[in-house]
C-alpha cells in the first residue's frame with residue numbers, strides 16, 4: 001500500500017535547489033539539519049551494520065556522510081533527487097537506488113537490514129501511516145538491528161499547539177501553514193509505539209523542530 005501523499009511530497013520540482021536550500025539553517029525548518037545528519041551517520045558508524053536501508057535518500061546528503069558498509073539500499077520516489085544523488089557519488093558500487101514509496105517498499109524488499117535510517121522524510125507520512133511504517137520497519141530489521149531517524153518533530157501535541165500559536169502571534173503565518181501542511185512527528189507517541197513493538201528507543205533534540213530518534217531491536 002502506497003502512502004497517501006506520495007505524489008504531493010515527491011521532490012522532483014525541488015531537486016535543483018534542494019542542496020542550496022538546506023544550507024539556510026537560519027530558517028526554523030532547516031535549523032539543525034547538518035548536525036542531525038552527522039548524528040545519524042555517527043550512530044550508523046558506531047553500530048557497524050552490514051546491510052543498510054536508507055528511506056527518502058533525496059540528493060544523498062546523508063548517504064555521503066555514511067561510513068563504508070557492505071550494501072546500502074537508497075529509496076526515494078523522486079527521479080530528480082536520485083539523479084543528483086547518483087551524480088554526487090558516481091563510484092559507489094555498494095549502493096543500489098530504488099525508486100519507490102517508502103511505505104510500500106518495505107513489503108517488497110526480501111532481505112532484512114542491520115540498519116534502517118531516514119532523515120527529513122517520515123514526516124511526509126500521516127500519523128496512521130507512521131504507525132504502520134514502524135511495524136513494517138521493525139519486521140525489516142535483523143535481530144540486533146538499529147533504526148535511526150532525524151526529522152521534524154514536536155515533543156507532544158501541547159508543544160505543537162503552543163508553537164503554532166506563537167508563530168501566528170509573531171506574524172509567521174507562512175511557517176505555521178507549512179507545519180500544518182505536513183505531519184511532524186509526535187516524539188512521545190513515536191517512542192511509545194516503538195517500545196510497544198519491542199524496540200528500545202530514545203530521542204534527542206537538535207533544534208526547535210529537528211529531533212533524532214534511535215531504536216534498537218533485541219537479539
Ligand SMILES: C[S@@+](CC[C@H](N)C(=O)[O-])C[C@H]1O[C@@H](n2cnc3c(N)ncnc32)[C@H](O)[C@@H]1O
Nearest residue numbers: 006009010011056058076077078081101102119
Ligand atoms: C525533505 S527530503 C529529505 C532528503 C534527505 N533525506 C535529506 O535529509 O536531505 C524528502 C525526500 O523524501 C522523498 N519522499 C517523500 N515522500 C516519499 C515517499 N512516500 N516515498 C519515497 N520517497 C518520498 C522526497 O522525494 C525527497 O527526496
